[in-house]
Structure formats: structure tokens, C-alpha cells
Amino acid sequence: MRSGDFKENYISDEAIFPSLFARFWVAALLVFLLVFPFIANNHLLYIANMIGFAVIGAVGLNLLTGFTGQISLGHAAFIGVGAYTSAILVTRYGFSFWLSIPLAGMASALAGALIGIPSLRVKGLYLCIATLASQFIFGFIFVHWESMTKGITGIHIPPPAIGALHFDNERKFYWITLFFVLLGVGYARNLIRSKMGRAFMAVRDRDLAAEIMGINLFRYKLSAFAISSFYAGVTGALLVNFLKVVVPEQFSFMVCIEYLAMVIVGGLGSVIGSVFGAVFMTLVPEVLSVLSDIVKEAAPEMASLIVPFKQVVFGFLIVSFLIFEPRGLVEIWNRIKKFFLLWPFSY
Amino acid sequence: MKKTVFCVISVFLFLGIMGVAIAEQLPTICAVHPYTGRFAFAGIEGAAAMQDVVDMTNEAGGINGKKLQYFWADGEYKDDVGIAAFKRLYAQHKPQITFGQSTGMTKALGPEIKDRYKTLYSAYTFAEEAANPKVNPYLFLPGPTYVDQFGVILKYIAKEKPGANLAFFYSDTEFGREPIAAGREMAKKLGLKVVAEEISQVGGVDLATQILDMKAKKVEYCIFQGFVSNPIASVVKQSKDYGMNIKFMGTFWSTEQQLLNELGPLAGEYTGVSAYSFYYQNDLPEIKKIQAWTKNKFPKVQYRSQSYMAVYMSTLLFVESFKRADKMPGGFNKPENLVKAFQSIKNFDVGGLMPPVTINDNSIPVGRVYRGNPSTLKFDPISDWVRLE
């Protein structure tokens, strides 16, 4: 009978799946994810793909904000950089989709490192405002650098292909998304238990002490920005190849807020928290849309109130989680896990 | 936890869709209206218009006896929300005809509508791209393209004051920029000089620099594109403050009652193009019909805007296409029939809402110039219906 969670050496302590409980549920999840596209319709697959993109982006943002403590209000801009890079490479220079993804990630990483430079001079609020400014400046560039981005008209992208297999509908693209999600989440999970991950957390907790201990702030802060932006770039590239169109409005300040909401609601400083946050914050508007359809039939006068109500709910979720559950959904998940872990001695 | 949520939702929606699929495929229209967001003034009116035409049609016996189905969702004037709503509606109802919320959504979905969905489609837009049957025969406009509208305005200016100095004042959006390049070409051909181009956010607060720029370049006519009422009224008022004497003109979406209400005594400064008659022109049979229906079902509603008229027109054309395609072999469930039916519409009487409609290149290239009247605060037509080619 288990009476506690005891580890006997560091290796098992560092394991990603520390218990049978975790391993079982992860396996079950994987089975579900593999079976899902065969039972779901196009609309659900669309949502699933969007959730996948959100997960990658949220994990990236969490690496920067949750693990390294650098506040970034500019995530949408990096998603945009990746998106446009991929689109331009595929349409203008004939690159294949597959090659464009890592290149998009690298372009974003570069942009991220650039924007990360102020983080060496300022922190906290000032960094936050600096990233906000860069978000708007990038938005301006997306709209006005027409020779590259075609401005407001946007770029149309053909669907990706391997040989004769075209990934042009939601079901086929799901596999691409799933692949990158597993890759991204797996890498992040490993990153945080490595030396770099620990350095990030040291920077977050007390950066002066970290510097004294020999952690090069310059290097690790910029790496955090770069890696986080790489994730954002991949998200952007996947997103626009899925939607087959890129327009500047897809990368607005509101998108930044959505990602920050995912990370905060999910749980800062936890990879699985980002996953929870991404799923939750993508499903909530969808559920509200379904509800709004019902309300429309029942009480048509209320129809125009549903959308602003969605906004209110969104804001309300952010505020309530921050006040009542600042560690996010992952904290709730952990409590459930602990309960079952030590059952029936879970007190 | 998220798995359970997924499972539950999947099961529900799956059952729902199975249920719908088993039912017989009736004539169905699915629309995404910009019911909220920046274009909501148009979306709310447009949704009302579509509902009215559907109800009127069903009251008169539907499509040759079959009941016309109509479902809609709010796209919030955001492309991603609109596209998601479109896909959701399509998955649930499999419509033969669809309607979109913006120029942006039209451009994004265009290729998929051609290759995958194959529905007859129109939207809250007058962009060129939606009136190009060679590229995409499924898309159409219920009126003239923005470029056509610019043509009407420029020809009017060239007649009134040849060689005049023009300014294009447009918004920093797809909607604003769409006809500008073509507009420059046309102006050159007509001998008019585009001396200034002013750009503003929709809802720009401080427009002094744009107005002063027009003053410095001695602009005589200023053409707006991509705005509804804000900031047109501010620009008109402030230019008077700065002692400028410019004539202001605009395209379809701004030639609206709302703008005249804001201009008040300055209403006479604005001249615009519209493709439809106005709600107060009740000597026309279709307008009388709309007025009667509105007063009957919605007694509190005082006025129906031009956005209402545009979507009303689209829906009339939808209904007519359904009726004609129904008589063809294969009926309206064959996409090619709907396209053929639509393109066969010639000299179709719409009771004065527009002159008898003939589809040309999947659009209706007619327009009329109206000027605001400061005493009645209504638009007076100052030209006849112009046919553009």
C-alpha cells in the first residue's frame, strides 16, 4: 500500500513520468489522440488543429515568462514573423513547407533575441512595456512592408505536400500538428530538467544571485527569448499553412493577451500547464459560440450580447484565476493527481 | 480532464450531425454576419434583411413549394472567427448558398469555396476579387465593385471640374485599400490629379496632419474609402475650421443616413455613390413592400439602412437562383446549376430597389450619385442610374 511518494535516487526524481498513474494516463491520451481524427468531423478537427497550434505557442511563451520570468507582451509579433517567413519562403522562393518550418522558427528566434536585448537593461514593468512597443512596431511592419508581406491583402499559401500526398484538409493536417505538438512539448519538458532549464529558473527566482553563482545572464536571457520565439515561429508557420492565408490582423495585441491568458490560466512555470491553458482557452470561446447559437434560437434579442459577453467571460476568467488560483489549472490537476496517488491515504 | 471534455463534445456533435445528414436536403442558406465588432452596424441590418427575405419567401410558398432554410452565426468581423463559424455552419447544415462577413474572409475562403464547398457565395464586400467568374464562378457581388464606384465618382468629378486636384482618403484596411490602385489609374486617364493620399485608422482621433496635408496640396475633391461615418464627419467639420473648401465624396458603405445625421448642417458637403434606393423613396414598389413588412413585424424600427438593402438584394438573388436551379435537371443540389441559374438573371425586376438587374461578370455594375440635403437630412439623387462597364 502506498503511503507516500518516495524516490530513491535523483534519476527517478527527475523522471518525466514519476508514477504509474502518470504513465497510464499519458498512454491513454496518446491512444485517444491517435484515434480522434477518425471519429471527429471537420469542425472538431479544425478546433483540434487550432488547439495544437495554441499549445506550441503557449509552451514557448511559458518557457520565457513562466520559467525565466521575463514578461513578454509581444508573443503575437513573433508568431507573425514565423508565419510570414514560412509564407514568403513557400510562395516566393519555392521552399518546401517542411524546410520552411525550422527556418521560420529561426527567423522568429532572431527577432526574439533582438527584442530580448532590452531585457539586459531593464526588467519587470519596463521590459513588459518594451515588448509591448515591439509588438505594435512589428504589426506596423507586417502591414507596411508590402513588397514582402503584401500588406493588408495578405499572402495565399498552397497546402503542404509530401510527394503526391496533399495536406489540404483538417484531417490530414492534424497529423502534422500532432507531430509538432509532441515534438515541442517533449523538447520543452526535457529542457526544463536540463542545465539550461535550471538556469532559466534561477534567473526567474533571483537573477542577481544567479549571476553571482556564475550563470551568464546575457546568454540565458537571450536564449530564453530565442527559444520561446522559435516556438512562436513554428506556431505561426503551422497556423498559416493550415489556414492557407496570412494577413496582419492575425497577429494583433489581442492574440498576445490570449496567449498570456493561456499561460497564466494554465499555470506559469509548467509545461503541462501550458497545454491545459491552451486547450481551455481555445475551447471556452467555442463552447460559448455553441451556446450563442442556442440563445439565438431561443431569444433573438440577446444575440448581439453574446459576443461581448464572451469578452467579459474571457476577462473574468483571467482575473479570477489570478486572484483565486494564481498557480493555474495545473495546480488543480496536481491536487487531483496527489489525491489518486496516495489513495486511500490521501490526506 | 480535457479528454473527457473532448469525448463529450465529440459525441454530441457527432450525433447532431448524423441527425441532420439523415434529413432531406432542403434549400439552405448559411451566413456569417458581422453582428458584433467594427462592422456591426452593417451586420445587424444585414442579418435582419436576410431573415426578412427568407420569411417573405417562405410565406409566399418557399422555393417552388420547398421551405427555405436559413442559419447564421456571428463572425465578429474577425477573419479567424468568421472562418471557424463558416466551417461549423457548413458541417452542420451543408448549405448550397453561403454569405460571408467581409472582404478579408472572402479572399481567405475563396479558393476553398471553389474547390471544396462549391456554394454560391456573396458577402459584405464589393471587392473586385469577388466579381471574377473566370477565376471563381461561385462568388458574386449584389452591386458594383469598389473600383466601379470609384469610376462613377471620378467621371462625375471630371465632368464637373476637369483637371481637379484629388485626394484619396482611405482606411488602413483591406476594405480601404482595395480600389485605390485602380482609382489612381482611372484618375490619370480622366486627366484628374491625385495630389494627396491620406490614410487613417478607422476611428482615428487626431486627423489634423491629414487635413493640413490636404490644405497644403490644395485639394479640391476628397474621396473617402474604407470608412463608414467615423472619421468622415470629423474631417469634414475640421476642414471647415481650417478654412478649406473641399468637396467630399465617398463610396457605398459611407453613403448612409448615419453620416448625414452626424454632419447635420454640413450634410450638403457630402456626395456619395450608392447602388440601391433608399428607405424613404417610398414611391417605389419594393421599398413600399419593405416598409409595410417592417412596420408590421418590427413596429419600433424607423429606418432600414443601405447595408440592409445590399443584403436584401443578395438574398433576392439567392432566392431567384434557387428557384431557377430547382427547375434544372439535378435541381439546386448541383452547384453548377446554381451558378448557371444565377448567371442567367437578365432584366430581373426588383421593384425599383435597383434598375432591372442583369448580372455582368458576377456583379451588378450600376450606381447612382446622391448628395446630402442639410434641411431634410436625406440623400437626394443628383444623377440617374449609371451603367458601368
Add this chain to the structure above:
Amino acid sequence: MDFSILLQIVVVGIAAGGVYGLIALGFVLIYKATSILNLAMGEFMTLGAFVCFTALTSLHLPFYIAFIITLAFAVLLGVIIEPLILRPMIGEPVISVVMVTIGLGVILKGLTYMIWGPVYRAFPPIFPPKPLLLGPIVVPSGLLWGFLFAIATMAVFIMIFKFSRTGVAMRAAAFDQQAALSMGVSVRKVFALSWSFGAIAAVISGVVIGNMSGLNIYMGDIGLAVLSVIILGGLDSIGGAILGGFIVGILQNLTGFYIDPLVGGGAKDIAPYVILLLIIMIRPYGLFGKVTIERV
């Protein structure tokens, strides 16, 4: 170089800058006392403008009464929000506080939409429409009165801070909370009061801007651009906010006139953010901000 146009632009910039300064003042008031950057200022502005609008049009009240009602609303807003939402965030990391104000902004925007709808409305004329003529320079009425209101409000605030007991108490609490507490200043009241003052600054700006260019739910977006003013002036400096407002107003209008045509528009709107980034890189604490030096 047409000097009269240049002068005109500068004058317009000063007038606009006055309004920016007022909004910046709102930010600074809240930050100085509570160390919170309220990113929901734009939504406060919008809400205030709509409240005034409703008082004027639906209740048909004369302007000065509508104005007083709007101010009362602002005080109420500050007094309600501070204990409900900001008090629980004391001690939380900066990112949480920033996100709470953003979340608050989203809620307020949604509520404003639900109550008043998306339709753009014109503010009923409350100021005499004649522009001011200084020789060849024209100052349109909306800008002129906006500027005057902004200056008047700023003057009132400065006098409150210098001469009244409450003002001095607030300055004390901002300077050193512990010392103020030991002197009998109720820091809780000061927090709530500073939020109310910030809200007052916001709603007055909202009324002024609403009058200039009409009301709709998006007018609050200008709040974020004002961040450049407070960074330039220093996050906790009142004088800096005012001066910064003028500087940014002038720079923005100059950019708009001379650079917009070169880049196809939009430069005017991005100018504040570029200024912001430059200042953070060169001199993050702005002109008059308190410098907290951390050298490793």
C-alpha cells in the same frame, strides 16, 4: 519650408499633447501610489465618455451636471475596483498584476459593448464650435477645449497634491509607505483614492476625446500609446507626464505630417511606440523618473 504649416502642426501637437498629458497623469497617479501600471486606462476613458454621453442624451441633463455625474462615476469606479481586484494582488509578481489590469480592461470593454452597443456615436456638442484663431494658426474647437480641460484638471491635481491634507498624505504614502503608516496615514484609503484620481483623469480625457472624434468602444486603444508619454517623463513623475505629453504630441504630429506620406500612412500611429522603445533603450527611467540602479 512653409513655416505657417509647421507652426500649425506644432500648435496642434501641443493641444493634443495636453490631452495625452492628462491620460498620462492618470497612469502616474495610480503608479506613484500603488506601483501598479493600470493598462485598463483606455477602457476607463471609454466608459467615462459613454456615461457622460448617456447623461447628456438620455437624461437630457445640462453639461455641467452630466460632467459632475461622470466624475462621481469615476470615483465610484476607483473605489470599487481597488479593494475588489487590486488588493488581492498585493505581493504577487509583476506579471500577474499586469495581467489583472489587462483582464480588467477586457471585462470593461465587454461590459461597455453590452450596455451601449457597437454603433459609433457622435457626442452632442458641448463646446462652442468656433475655432480659435491665432493669426494664421487655427486651433479647432474640439482640440482647444480638450487642451483647456486637460490643463485645468492638471492644475487642480497639482494644487491638491501641494496644498491639501489628502494630497500630502498621498505623496507621503507614495514616498514611503511605512513612514506614512506610522504617521497615521491610512494607506488603504490612499490606494483607493489614487485609483479614483486616476479614473477621474481618465474619464475627463474620455469626454474630451469623445467630443473631438466621436464615441465608440475602440477609442480606448489610445491608452496604450500614452505609455510612451509616461516612460518619457518617468513612471512616477507628475511633471514628467505633463511635459512628456507635449513632447510626444508634437513629435507625433510632426511625424504624421512629414513621414506619413513616405511610408504610406500609419507612421503617426506607430511614432509613440518607436519613441517608447528608443527611450527604454537609452534612458529607461525617462526624464524625471526615480532611478533604481541595479548593477551586477
